[in-house]
Amino acid sequence: MTVSLVAPAPAALARQTIALHSKSFAMASRLLGERQRDQTAIVYAWCRRTDDAVDEERADAGTLARLTAELEAGYAGATGDRTLAAFGEVARERAIPRAYPAALLDGMAMDLAGARYATVDDLVTYAYRVAGVVGLMMTHVFGVLDDEAVVPAAHLGIAMQLTNVCRDVAEDWERGRLYLPDELLAAHGAGGLVRALGSPIPTRTHGAIGATVADLLALADRYYRSADRGLGALPWRAALAVRAARSIYRAIGGRIARVHHDVTAGRAVVPRATKILLAAAATARAAASLPARALRRRTARPPRRILELHDVPRL
Secondary structure, three states: OOOOOOOOHHHHHHHHHHHOOOOOHOOOOOOOHHHHHHHHHHHHHHHHHHHHHHHHHOOOOOHHHHHHHHHHHHHHHHOOHHHHHHHHHHHOOOOOHHHHHHHHHHHHHHHHOOOOOOOHHHHHHHHHHHHHHHHHHHHHOOOOOHHHHHHHHHHHHHHHHHHHHHOOOHHHOOOOOOOOOHHHHHHHHOOOOHHHOOOOOOHHHHHHHHHHHHHHHHHHHHHHHHOOOHHHOOOOOHHHHHHHHHHHHHHHHHHHHHHHOOOOOOOOOHHHHHHHHHHHHHHHHHOOOOHHHHHHHOOOOOOOOOOHHHHOOOO
């Protein structure tokens, strides 16, 4: 048997990364054209790289400095690292503002600093930095028919991150992190819960945590609905993939609700059969929009509007 010593192309490695770490995104990305699918995977792989680096046990301020230097090198085309080089190529070709991946690193810095979330607004700021800007980067990969897609793209990222927070409460707790805002926990009778980090989640707080998760999922739904308003401003294939990803990810919240928002009930997972049905429904809705799209005959282009944190409406 002959073993190939040729390393996989960066796009192939990126597709492997997205398939390994996010089956939901991997399924939705298959609805894109090949080039956009590859570029989507490359952006995801860079985001995953930063997240993994910050989650390492020995991550510190030096980790963030290294990630910042890598980002600069990627944008400058001055790196021999295949993942960074591929991301830099996509960023330059698609005119992705450096402010977006830089904001993601600001979110990673919040994790490294052990940020505490006193208010819902604090959590939404974090969600924008680690996920809202990913939605914004994707508007550059996909192109937009007009800039009406930009704010909804940020809102979709925020909605997905709020869903992540609700799904991962128990896992994050074990890693010494609590993203649930204290103002919501206090309203439900569990203020100051962060002081219990390092020990098992107190049984007496399970009800308050569940109620807080329910509140955050309701907030996520508002952001998902806002995100839907931008679908018509995306090219058809991109809108199809985004609608599928949105539907699959929102279904995670439904799975959490089915166990009465009990964060100790295990990780919420959407079955593959359900994902296929949701992707099929997204395809049907996208197909129904084709006649109206044909009348508009607009050409996709990179967004002209660059968002910053203060530009993103809070819901």
